[in-house]
Each structure stands twice: as structure tokens, then as C-alpha cells.
Amino acid sequence: MIIEYCRNDDFNFGDDLNEWLWPKLLGDCLDPSDNIYLVGIGTLLTSKRFNKTLSKAKKIVIFSSGAWERDHAVLDSRTVIYGVRGPRTAKTLGISEDFVVGDGAYLLRALQLNPVESSFKTAFIPHHRSEQYIDWETICDAAGLKLISTRQPVDTFISEVRSCKKVISEAMHGAIAADAFRIPWIGTRFAPNFNEEKWLDWSEALKINLELHTLPMVYQKRQPLQRSLENYIKKNSLKFISKNEKWKNLPVSFRKASSTDVKRLVQALIAIDTKAETNMSSDKKVAEITEKLRRQVNKLARDYKSGNI
Known part of the structure; x- marks a missing residue:
């Protein structure tokens, strides 16, 4: 898969998290030659991105992305949805709220990070x-x-x-x-x-x-x-x-x-x-969202490796 996100001339954490996080969780699934695009963290589900940047994509894998109420993408047979950011995105795209998994940045909780002193x-x-x-x-x-x-x-x-x-x-x-x-x-x-x-x-x-x-x-x-x-x-x-x-x-x-x-x-x-x-x-809700994201990212990896995407 090819990571698709909003690239900037300078750093920007919310966008750059895609290139930092997905290789840690989906490293074996990233292949720049397969023409399958992973659309992850950010408000990326726009008509411009789908109709221009991704116009020749073989498959578009959506995982934790958001959509604007205006100028949103129209999903087609190329799209495979593993989750969207929130209920407003689900409503905009016309899909069930069952697809809501929260923002992919919560998968930071799934990583082992070095301790940091609260200073x-x-x-x-x-x-x-x-x-x-x-x-x-x-x-x-x-x-x-x-x-x-x-x-x-x-x-x-x-x-x-x-x-x-x-x-x-x-x-x-x-x-x-x-x-x-x-x-x-x-x-x-x-x-x-x-x-x-x-x-x-x-x-x-x-x-x-x-x-x-x-x-x-x-x-x-x-x-x-x-x-x-x-x-x-x-x-x-x-x-x-x-x-x-x-x-x-x-x-x-x-x-x-x-x-x-x-x-x-x-x-x-x-x-x-x-x-x-x-x-x-709440601790309960953040644990629930993190587990939902973890399940879906594991499912995505299994499906990709078995050729089901």
C-alpha cells in the first residue's frame, strides 16, 4: 500500500503522523508498486483527492479518515472501508456509524514509548x-x-x-x-x-x-x-x-x-x-476506541497479506 496524506512544505504533526505511525503498524503491507492507497489520518476524503490524486488507484483503503460536509468524496467500487473518524463523516459519506473507529492517532496508545518526565x-x-x-x-x-x-x-x-x-x-x-x-x-x-x-x-x-x-x-x-x-x-x-x-x-x-x-x-x-x-x-471510552482501532488495523493487515483487498 501507498500512504496517502496531506504533505506540507514544512512539518505538521497531524499530517506527518501518517508516515511515522503506519510503517510501525503496517510495515509489511506498504508497497509503493501495488497501486493500493492507504488513506489514513486527516480530513482526506475529499472529491478533489479521489477524482485527481487517486483517480488511477486500483484500491483505496480508508482507515480513520475524516470528510468535510462540503466537497466530500463519493465512494465507489475501489474503496474498502476499515473505519472513519467520526459520526459526522459516516453521515456525510452515507455509511453506517458502525464504521466509526475514531482518529487513528489514538493508536499512539498501542506503541511502547520511552518514559518522559512531566516537566x-x-x-x-x-x-x-x-x-x-x-x-x-x-x-x-x-x-x-x-x-x-x-x-x-x-x-x-x-x-x-x-x-x-x-x-x-x-x-x-x-x-x-x-x-x-x-x-x-x-x-x-x-x-x-x-x-x-x-x-x-x-x-x-x-x-x-x-x-x-x-x-x-x-x-x-x-x-x-x-x-x-x-x-x-x-x-x-x-x-x-x-x-x-x-x-x-x-x-x-x-x-x-x-x-x-x-x-x-x-x-x-x-x-x-x-x-x-x-x-x-473517559478512560472507558478511550480504551474502547483504541481497541477498536487495534482490531481494525490487524484485520487490514491480514486482509492485505491474504490478497483480500
């Missing part, structure tokens, strides 16, 4: 795109938090998350990693293109009563003028044409944040750290 009280994990707007190192220092960037190797990211006693995260897979390692976490919204739908898809699979806390959006780093102009035009064009729903959430900034704006963001993080209640799935 930090609270960490903040921004979405990788949010690092375009903010110097999070400075913000986190001012708020008394440890910054954990998703833009670093998977091993390093995992070790840093496991070293914390609490996690505040804008990155969904930051929250998922914390949940998998039984670290209390708090979800936040920051960037204008933050997508709540995928958080709900994941959290509903784990029976988590999700609460997301909104951080004030500021642009500490100057944004390219041309990009802001293009985004401004796209957003305002929606008044006249129905082109792309994502355009309404495009970031637009024509000025850098003031010191007052930055202070407001720092204070919001401090308030969340000191006052907000943490989330975490």
Missing part, C-alpha cells in the same frame, strides 16, 4: 497555519505557557506533549495527542479559517462534550499585501456569487497588531489556563 505545567499548541500570524514563542512566554509547535518532527512533538500536565490547543491533533496520553486539555479557536466541524466529528466519536474557547484574532506578523487584497476580494464576492464557502473565513489584515492587541491575546490565554475547565474522554 511543564501547561502548554499551548497553535495550528500550524497560525504561526504565519503570531510569534507564539513571545506570546506563550508572556502568558507563562510552554509553546509546542506542530511544525517539528513527530518524535519531538510527542515527547513535548507527554512532558506536560495540561494542554491548550488550537491544533486538533494536539488535543487528540493529549487525550490519547491522558493529559487534560482545552480546545481553542484562533485563526479565522479554524474548522470546528472536524473537531466535532472527532469529539463525538469519543463522547466528549466539546467546549472551544475563542482567542482574539490578531496579526502580530505583517501579512503580504497582495494576499490580503486577494482574500478581501474573495470574501466580498460572496455577496454576489456562491463560489466557495471557505472564502468567507479567509484571513484579511492590512495592519500589524498593536501592543494592546497583543496584550489582549496574552490575557485571554492566561484566563483560559487559570479559569477554563479541561476536557478529556
